Structure formats: C-alpha cells, structure tokens
Amino acid sequence: MRRRTLMTLGAAGLVSALPGCADGDEGKVPEAPKGPIVLGFSQVGSESGWRLANTKSIQSAARNNRIDLKFSNAEGDQAKQIAAIQSYIDARVNVISFAPVVESGWDDVLRRARDAGIPVVLTDRMINTKDESLYVSSIGAEFLSEGNLAALYLGLDFAAAAGPVNVVELLGTPDSTPTKQRSDGFAATIAREGKLRVVDAETGNWTQAGGATAMRKLLRRQKKIDAVFAQNDEMGLGAVAVLKEQGLKPGTQPRIVTVDATRAGLKALADGDLNYVVECSPEIGSQLMSVVVDLYLGGSVPKRIESQKNVFNRDTAKDALPTRTY
Ligand code: GZL
Numbered sequence: 001m002r003r004r005t006l007m008t009l010g011a012a013g014l015v016s017a018l019p020g021c022a023d024g025d026e027g028k029v030p031e032a033p034k035g036p037i038v039l040g041f042s043q044v045g046s047e048s049g050w051r052l053a054n055t056k057s058i059q060s061a062a063r064n065n066r067i068d069l070k071f072s073n074a075e076g077d078q079a080k081q082i083a084a085i086q087s088y089i090d091a092r093v094n095v096i097s098f099a100p101v102v103e104s105g106w107d108d109v110l111r112r113a114r115d116a117g118i119p120v121v122l123t124d125r126m127i128n129t130k131d132e133s134l135y136v137s138s139i140g141a142e143f144l145s146e147g148n149l150a151a152l153y154l155g156l157d158f159a160a161a162a163g164p165v166n167v168v169e170l171l172g173t174p175d176s177t178p179t180k181q182r183s184d185g186f187a188a189t190i191a192r193e194g195k196l197r198v199v200d201a202e203t204g205n206w207t208q209a210g211g212a213t214a215m216r217k218l219l220r221r222q223k224k225i226d227a228v229f230a231q232n233d234e235m236g237l238g239a240v241a242v243l244k245e246q247g248l249k250p251g252t253q254p255r256i257v258t259v260d261a262t263r264a265g266l267k268a269l270a271d272g273d274l275n276y277v278v279e280c281s282p283e284i285g286s287q288l289m290s291v292v293v294d295l296y297l298g299g300s301v302p303k304r305i306e307s308q309k310n311v312f313n314r315d316t317a318k319d320a321l322p323t324r325t326y
Helices: 049-064 078-090 107-115 143-156 177-193 208-221 233-245 263-270 285-296 314-323
Strands: 038-043 068-073 095-098 120-123 137-140 165-171 196-203 227-230 255-260 276-280 304-306 309-312
Touching: 038 049, 038 078, 049 068, 049 233, 049 263, 049 285, 068 078, 078 095, 078 107, 095 285, 107 120, 120 285, 137 285, 143 177, 143 196, 143 227, 143 255, 143 276, 143 309, 165 177, 165 208, 165 233, 177 196, 196 208, 208 233, 227 233, 233 255, 233 263, 263 276, 263 314, 309 314
Parallel strands: 038 068, 038 095, 095 120, 120 137, 137 304, 165 196, 165 227, 227 255, 255 276
Antiparallel strands: 276 309
C-alpha cells in the first residue's frame, strides 16, 4: 500500500498523501476529494461475540477516519446482504464492503457494482467466484492455518496416547469459508500426524445453542469421544455446558479446542474447560478503512490482507484476559 505523507483533505478530515511524483506528472496535484467518503457495509449478522467485536471495530474505525458508514446487518440472510449491496449501488457510494455469509451466489450483484464503477472489498470471509475482478481486495484470516493450528495443539495433548484418538467437529454455517477451510486445515494436519481421526461432525451454526444441540446429537451417536474441535468459541461453550450436564469433565475428557479467542472463550480456557483457543482477530476495521481511503484517492491496494492470528493456552489466556478488548 502506498506510503502516506501528511496532507489534509478538507471535509473528509482525512490525512493522506500526494502520490509520489512519477515521471511526467511533476507537481500535478490530484483533485482533492469533495466531502466525506461514503462506505456501504453489509455485515453477516450478530451470531457470536466475534461478530459483535467485528462490527464494533468497523464502526469505530469509520468514525475515527470520518468516513460516512452506511451499515446494514443481514442477520445471516444472504438475500438481505444482496439487497443491501444493491442499495449501496443505487446510492452510488464510493466503496462497498461486506462479509459474505456464504461463499456462493454473489457474481450478479458484484458485477452490477463493478459496472457501476464502485470498488468492492471483502472482509472476514471469501466468495467462490471465477471472476477475481469482482472484488479489489479481501481482508481476513487464513482459515486453513487455523484448522492446522487447532489440530497441532490438540495433538500435543495426545502425544503419549496410543491412539486412535476420536475427534468430533462442531461446524459453522455450511458453505461459509471458515467452516470449509477450518475443517480442511484440521483434516490435512491430522492426516499427517496419523493419531487423531474425525469420527463425526454436526453443524452448530456458530451459536452456543447450536453447539449444545450438536454436542447432544454427537454424544448419542458416538460411544467414544476423546476430543472436540469446535469451529468457534460459542459452539465450544455450548458443548462444555452439555458435557458437564452429562457428568463429563470437558478440558480433561474430552479435550476441546476452539477458534476466535473472545473474552468468554479465554475465560473458559483459563478455567480449564477448554484446552486451546486459536485467535483470528475480528478487529480489522482500521485495515478496512485504510483500503477504503486508498481506493477513494485512486491508489492501488493489495488483493489480500491477512488479519492477526494467535494460539492461547491456559496460562496465556490468564495473561490476556485483564486487557482483552473483545
Ligand atoms: C471467522 C468468522 C466466524 C467466527 C464466528 O472469521 O467468519 O464467524 O469464527 C463468526 O464466531 O460467527
């Protein structure tokens, strides 16, 4: 992304830069943008603590950059996201951004955005398209490696086990990027290690209630469950409640790894109900606004921007909790 030197852009209140003088345009000052940048954003929903923190990050970063944010919440409904994107096209916003609830079904509306000359930035999740020109940048976590890390760390706890170790998976929304790629990353790693094996899976749709229902079904179907890979904290916490109801000791038998690293997840980890939590930070608002300003100024932006990743154990969870922002 282009370096910025200080120059104030009037109404937008943005500090940004004169592009470095390239050959032949010495001294040419770009037309200073008139008025605030307008960003249309469609959010997946309010399904988890991670999502709420993601919304907060985007809204506060827009405020801090004096960007006029048109924000809509689809509550998990793709049709509502498509309608919101269309409304931003009709309103001729400067940039459109969204976190796609599922990967397929976006080409038509994104083609209309592109034909209207409005750049689109994906956040958090990806879309499944053959036409990469439908979005200019994507900002989010590398989900395959989250699955990889979950398997690696869970494997540490079974290093001395004779094997095989029976794992069940609690899955997010079908066809969403994290659901698909966390599973793929987990499977690829356990295939290399050879001791852990996924014997069953159920969708919990990212929610605590969904995770509890899924765990009940799996306990009825599976005689021996040694470990649970919950694809987010909420589903892991739902599983913990059900396991305790049934007289089991989550964190010991079975062992549990989750993803997100929300405050509630780290608290359960510190309490010994979980064993590891993989973090994919939801706080990508400032990265998004930086891309939005660059696009508005006619700059070029990276096609892919990774968000922060981490893995917590019980001790590092205790260290992180006092200053946790989400
Ligand atoms: C991950 C994000 C997922 C979180 C869930 O980047 O898409 O959606 O893991 C959230 O908590 O619902």
